[in-house]
Every structure is written in C-alpha cells, then in structure tokens.
Amino acid sequence: MPPVVQTAPDRDALAPSASPPAPAEPQRGRLRAAAGASGLTCVVLCLAGLLAGTYPFGPTTRNIVDLGQQYLPYHAYWRKLLLGEADGDLFLNWSSGFGSNFLGDVGTYLSSPFDLIVVLFPADRIELALYVVTVAKITAAGAAMAYLLLTLRRGPWPVAAVLGAAYALSGWTFNYGATVPMWLDGLLAFPLLCLVGEWARAGRRPVLGPLVVALAWIANFYTAYMATIGAAVVLLVRLVTTDDDRRRLAGLLRAARSVLIGLGLAAPLVTVVFFATRVADPTPPTAFEAVPWSEVFARLLPATASVATPALYIGTAALALALTLPFNRAVPPRGRAVWSAAVVLVALSLQWEPTHLIWHAGASPNGIPYRQTFVLSGLLLLAAWLSTAQGTPRLPALLGGAAVLAVLVLAARDSADIDRWTFPALGAAAGLAVLAAGCAFLASRHTASRVLPLLAVGLLVAAQAGEAAVTGARIERQQLSKVTWAPRLGPWHEDVARSVGRVDTWPNRRTDPGETPGGNDVLVVGGQGADYYSSLTSKVYSETLSALGFGYYAKGRHPVSLDNPVTDAIFSIGARTRSTPTAPLRQDALPEAAVTTVERAVPPLVTVRPGPAAGVRYGDSAFANQELLLGAPVYDMPAEPRRTPAGPGAVTLTGSCPAGSEVWLWAPEFTGSAALDGRPPVDFAGKAPSVRGPMQPLGTVPASGAVRIALHARHGGGPALPRQPVGCLVEDRLDRAVRELTATGATGVRVTGHTLTARLPAGSTGTAVVAAPRIPGWRCATDGAEPAPAARHLGLIAVPLGAGASSVSCVFRPPGLRLGGAAGATALLAMTAVALLDRRGRGSSGRGSSGRRQVFTARATRARSAGIGDG
Incomplete structure (x- = not known):
C-alpha cells in the first residue's frame, strides 16, 4: 500500500506543484513498475504451475481442449515453416486439410511476435516453447498495465507493479x-x-501510436477489437474528466487517426482472415443467455472456474481498492462519478445481448461467451489505482469498499463455481490487505520510519501473489477434471513421426499419419492428411469430407482422418500409419503406442477425368458419393437393409453382399457399438451437431454372402441411421479403378510452396482434377496459359483441358491479400505524411515565440501536478 494517507480535499488535489519533478523521474518510475510487474507475474505463474503439478513443473498435461488440439500443433508447424522444414509456405499449408489457406491461420493463431520464440527451442521441446510464449505474453501484459497506471496518475511504483501483475494474473488469464x-x-x-x-x-508520438495499433491487430485481431473498444472507453473517460472542449475534440481526432492508420497497416493480414472467415464452415448459431448476477459476483472471487460465466477475479486486495473509488472524497467528484459509471456500464454490457453482440463483432461465439472480460478487469484495476495512487484511501472510503465487497461475497455464496479453496484464500488475502492498510496508516503517522512502508508493500504483494497462485493452481486442476484434454507429446508421436519420415514421398503421393492423441496430428508428426482443426476450416472442405463419410469434431471445423481405401485412392494417400495404444491415456504420463505403416498403389495427386467438371451435388449416401468422385462403382450396397428391433436401443441390420467383400458401416450420428456376426464390436461416437462419426469397417462378408450387423445404442432409443448405412467394398473393382486413373493421370507432379505443376500424357482431354479442396484463391492454367479461377469438381480443384493439354499449373493466393496490400500501402503513405507534418510542426514550434512555449509549459505543469497525466 502507499506509505502516505491521502487527506487533501478536492481543491488541493488540483493545486499546482511548487517544484515539479524532473521529466526523467516519472519515466524511471514507470520502468521500475513495469519491471516489477513482469517479475512478480512470472514468479506467480510458475508458482501456480508448481502447485498444480502441471508441465513444465510436474508430469501432468496442460493440453486441455484447444491448447492441445490447435495451439500446440500450430506452433509445432510454425517452427517447421520458419526453419524451412514444412511442405508448404506462408500462403498454403499442404500438410493438413489436404491443402489449406495458411496465411489465414497465421493471422488467427500465429501472427504475434511472441510466437517467433518457438525457433529457439528444439523440435522435441515444443511444449516448453509454447509455455514460454504464454508466460512471455502474460508478463508483458502486466508490465504494460503497470506502465499505463503511472502514465495516468503518479504514485508509488511498487503499488503500480502489484496492480499491473493483478491485471495479468486475472481470472480471465x-x-x-x-x-x-x-x-x-x-x-x-x-x-x-x-x-x-x-x-x-x-x-x-503520431507515428508510434499507429504502429502500436497495427501490431495489436496483427497479433490477434479478435481480442484487439475488444481491446480497442475498451481503450475507447478509457479515452472518453479521460477526455471528459481532464480536458476542455477544444482539447477533447483534438485528442479524439488524433486517436481516430491513429486507429485508422493502424488498421490500414494491419489490413494485409486482417483482410485475409476476414475473407477466410466468410467461406469458413459456419457453426450453429448461438443465442446468448445472461447468467444470474450471483454467478457474475462469484467470479470476482478467487479459485473459481467456468467457461459459462465471466472470469472477473483480479484479487481481493485489488478489488477492495477498486470498490473504494465511489467513496473516496480525495478523488475529484467528476472523476469518481465518470470512472464508476464506466465500470458499471461495461459490466452491464456483458449481460445485455445487443452489447454482447457488439463486443463480439456481431456474432455470439460458440463456447466461452464472456471473452471480453479482460477489459472489465482492466477497468477495475484502473479504478483501484486512481483511488489509491495518491495514498491509502481514508477510513470512510475503505469501509464503503469493504461493505460493497461483503455484499458481493454474500450474494455469491451459493454459486456452483465456488471452490473449496475460495473462501480460505479470500479470508487470507483480506487479512493481509487489512494489515497492509494498517502499516500504511502508521507509516503516514511516523514519516521517519522506513520499515513500515516496506512492510505495507510486502503484505500487499503477499496478499495478491499468494491468492493469485492458489487461484491459478485450482483453476488448472478444475479444468483438467471438467473438460477434454490431450496427453503431452511423447513416444507415440515420436514413433509416428519416424514412421512417416521413412515412407514420405510427397508430392508423388500423400502419407497420412492416422490419428494420434490431440488433433491436427500432421502438424506435429508430419505427412499430408485430412486432419485439420481451425476456426477457418472452409465450408467446401468440411462438406466434401462429410459427404464422403469422414468424421469431424467441433461442429464441422475439425475433420479427421478416414482410414478407407476408396478415399485414400481419391486423395492419393499411398502410405498410412496405424497406431494401437499400449496403455490407457493418462494426464500424468506420456502416451505410447505400437505403430505400423501400410502402403498401397494409388493414383497420382492429379488425375484426368473424361468430360467437363461435375456440377452435380453429392447425394445422401456416402458410398455413392465416394464412387461418384472416384469415377467407378466399387461398392455393393444393399438398397434397403432390413432393420429388426432387438431390444431397447438395439437393432439388427440384415442384407447380402458378395462373399469376401469388406463390410463398411456409415452411421455418423450413432453412439454405441456395431458388430458383424462373429466379429468384435466396433465403437461409434457420433453426437450431433458437434461430433460426426466416420464410416468404419466391420469385417469380411462370409462365403454365404449374408450380412448381419447388431447395433446397440449407448443411451437407449433407436440408433439414428442414414438411408443407406451399409456398403460392401469389392477390392478387385477398386484396384481396376486405381489402375485406370493412374494410366491417364499425371506422369509427374511438382509442388513448391503455394504452386503446383503436373505433367499429363500428351493431348489429354476432359478435366484435370487435383486431389485438394477447391478453396477460394486457386487459379489454374494449361500449358503455360494465363491462370484463371479454378473450376470445381465435386469440391476438388478442376482444370478444363479443352482440345488437349500436356500440363497444368495452379497457384494459390489468399483472398483479400491484394485488397489488404492496397490498404496497407495507403496507410503507410498516410503515416509518412503525418510524420513529416509532425516534424515540420515541431520545427516551427522551436522557432516560435518563447511566450507560446511558456504557456504550453505552464499548462503541462498544471496537468502534471493535478495527477492527471505524466505521459
């Protein structure tokens, strides 16, 4: 706590300082606060991990939900790309999704400067690299907040450091x-x-301002949008409480200029993400429902965790200080009223659907609905600082804040989010905060004492840091017990990577690594598979694979591999690894599996089909759709397999197929088991709309030709099956189709980054089909002609061959890149003009009258002494 109790009335708070400090002093204080906040944040983060026993301080995995399925594999691939070891380049990712718009994914997941840290770590330490990236971002946030606090108002830098760390170590974090x-x-x-x-x-800083805006939007446009709204709120409050009308308008216009130029500079990446979002597979619409206020209040308390309620914890001491602001008469009335109103209105905006939609750019998100909560946490920390920067609030303000805090705790006492550690941590932190306030009060009475101020700060650090460490540890443990998780990278992944490396001959054929624990497997272990999880997974890719019998997670945005010889032929997957776990997956153990590799003859990546590109749509049978894309009949499909009830949730399917053919069951929404007579049961795990199960083999048709499949639903009720759930694959037909496609297909394929070139048999006619999804951005040509937008053949890239051609070439350019480049160039010119005008203006100011400089200096002195801005 600050060592001086603030007792001056409002008019004294605005009195000019007789001897303002030298300009270097505020800057030194800001730098000390930033360094202190980053150090404290880093220590507490590591302590929380140590208490939770999670990696890298313990054996337990941190890879919950998207951390294991998206961010870890993306960072593994990012390292490969930066070191020149990837199959694609910055524009196109050939490894996952059979060819995906990688620049869009970079702008969504990897464009932060901190993500470059991964190149400093070896490939087998990518989890550690991601942890370091995470810690670096959080500690930088704490440092930036501490620096901001001392820019808004002078005060003791140790307290600013503690409050900066409180922001970085919030419940949202x-x-x-x-x-x-x-x-x-x-x-x-x-x-x-x-x-x-x-x-x-x-x-x-007319140049640095736009650059900061641009960097924020490039690093992550989604949360930068929310941060921009929050910063606009802070700016408006500052303009209302500190400036006159003329300065308000000028400041507002300068801020708008910085934002517009910054957005223009970020446009080359942001527009690519925007255009990729427009063609992404849409998730089902989500209706926002505000949670009860008792649940909101509960999230202000330590050790609470939930993805359905706003994570508002900032620490009991920091929260108590924020709640003193409305009662603190040492702060000017207008400041108290406007800052308090801003906090309340932002809090209310979290709970009202129209403003909820504004915070989330017009679309209610799937999953966590309160993603903007960090802005409200920041406002609370600003309120805490403004109330205490000039000294510990007086007793009436402290009692008022404590009373409000008590009411909030009382209202939240029955929340389901309350953890068994919540109230003990709250009580301990509150007790330490009271002792810190007492020491600060005594220090104001005994100004010669050097121990009491240090003790006050030490107690405040102990209260804030200890409570935050317990909160972080408990949240980690709660998440691991409540949500899906993936094990750490281990021998399983290493064995698959070695196996893939031995047989990978891209682009002659694809090598699919199969499924390993987690998601986006090919980004970790190599190869070129179907598995792909991104917010930008294209609609055409998701729909194409779904029509062919592939499965998916995340409502369609995470298609997964399908181990099926027909689709392997379609997508030129000539080598595939298969893994059998040797032990159940555990949170505290590395995964292991027996890995095998199978190879088979497949057509090349580019094949030639007779006639024009197919404009027909897929039907409702995955087996028929596979035959349509392959161009040959390979299944024998019982038209109407007889369905006989066999008890609650049980059905028997009967039909007939050629002896020796392989029986496949396609039941994308079925959850349960299916068994062919005399064969072990196979599990299916469809769960519409979030999970779609892939088709799976059940066994070989016996010599009698009779097919009898017993289905048992896991949760009772009749199993949900499509019209044509059974297909029997005749291997000879498939082999014949593969030979025909190989004979007429490309004789050579060359892939470099985001381009593809294929040599065809001389005079080929019809349509060349590239085994890659026809996402927007592809342009193709024959025999060196001018490229034109690629055609589409049942979801894949198609190139009409006209009267005859001997080669095709395709190039991918992310949609929006040209438009974004034009906007970026315009913004760069605008920023250059602003810099030149500013330099000219400063030169003119230096040659102007000393009287004008004296007036400006006097105003600046009054502003500084009022405690309204040292920046």
Missing part, C-alpha cells in the same frame, strides 16, 4: 487466456491501446 494463447495478445493490447489514447490526448 488463468481460466481462458492461458489455454487460448492467441487471446493473450488482447490482454497486452488493452493497456498499450490506452497508452495510444494518452499520446493522442497529448499530441505525442
């Missing part, structure tokens, strides 16, 4: 940001954008 590292860039962006607002108010 532990519950959301630490497991969705890309959002952490928004946590950092908020205080940085508030600094841009301060520079705009003061007419300073």
